Amino acid sequence: MDIFHDNPMLTGVRQMLGAFAKQSIRPIAVKHDRDESMPWDLMKMAQGFGMTQTAVVDGRKALTGKDEDGESGNAKKPASQARIGVAGSEELAYGCAGICLAIGGSGLAASPVSRMGNEEQKQEFRKLLKGDDEKGHIKVAAMALSEPSTGSDISGLSTTARPDGDHFVINGHKQWITNGASAAVYVVWANTDPTAGRAGVRGFIVGRGTPGLVPGRKETKLGIRASETAQVHFEDCRVHKDMMLGVGQSSEGLSDTKKMLDSTRPMVGAQAVGIARAAFEYLVERVQGGTMQGTPMANHQRVAFELAEMEMEIQAARALVHKAAWMADHHMDNVRMASIAKAYGAKVAQDVTSRALTLLGEEALESGHPVEKWYRDAKIYDIFEGTGQIQRRIIARSIFGVNPT
Secondary structure, three states, X not given: OOOOOOOHHHHHHHHHHHHHHHHHHHHHXXXXXXXXXXXXXXXXXXXXXXXXXXXXXXXXXXXXXXXXXXXXXXXXXXXXXXXXXXXXXXXXXXXXXXXXXXXXXXHHHHHHHHHHOOHHHHHHHHHHOOOEOOOOOEOOEEEEOXXXXXXXXXXXXXXXXXXXXXXXXXXXXXXXXXXXXXXXXXXXXXXXXXXXXXXXXXXXXXXXXXXXXXXXXXXXXXXXXXXXXXXXXXXXXXXXXXXXXXXXXXXXXHHHHHHHHHHHHHHHHHHHXXXXXXXXXXXXXXXXXXXXXXXXXXXXXXXXXXXXXXXXXXXXXXXXXXXXXXXXXXXXXXXXXXXXXXXXXXXXXXXXXXXXXXXHHHHHHOOOOHHHHHHHHHHHHHOOOOOHHHXXXXXXXXHHOOOOO
16 A cells, blocks of 8 residues: 555645745744744734644644545545644744744644543633733643653653642643743643552643642753743642543553654654755755856765755655654554654754755854754754654664663
């Protein structure tokens, strides 16, 4: 079966978001990178394209205008939500990775609500994101998972959620949280039972105004500066038990969290592909119009072979993220492929942008140069959503059945 066989829906998503990236994202990317500011006006505009903050919870219809896949009659096709996600993520990151994350950052929190939440919790999540905030900005969500002492090792969470009657009392600190300072709703991961190990980890929906929830310092970052990253603190924060995700299900605690990350990693890999493609296309345009030693640059084997190598890497990375997404849409175990796609996409983004800097020389080192920005943006893709080392550990375990030491 040809898993890359195109269809009008995916073509439409790519064309629509590709045009949005070129016409609306690229012109403001440098400004928001320089100012380290969220593109609030653009984020509101993006909602008109179906990129709402609750799109993941609302399902495919949010972006395509159609219900979940299904042909007329009783014949059903597999869902296309994951493939739509990777196609759209590449196009938005091609415009600007930071702005892509600003537009889609709420999806990190929406994913566990969609996977593990009941209908009441989904409605509460939607309600907390309805309308604008006191600054007139659209409301955004945050997934509060990483901690100062854990990073990618989410099995070592120290934030606790102690049961107290009909509530849980949350205490702990979160760091490197997307939308952490501005979110109207947080999905917070905490340990409900230290004796239960990984099975005790649970997610909670917590509204911004909840006493004891304290948004912390906004971080200054190397790249993806248009996306807000901040600390979040919890000091005796009381949350009703009805807001604990996975209630009434055969929840596996931390394993549920890891399955959620398996569903989002192909989109992260696709964003890395978008950065690499942006740098590659910029180089192609420069080479086609430039000369070296009096002859067209494209006629020089060294330059042409560099670009040929980049093209091979980008095409391979795109194929991997689409395969991982295709497996998710067909309800297949994609743990290994999701990690391969994410790790390889990150490697390609760093490799292509680094080569682009070398080929362009000093001009690309200037602040505000597009390749300089793409080079800085690319590094984060080897770190967040599980570092490259974590992905290789997952891949190795899937091969040998044991964790490497």
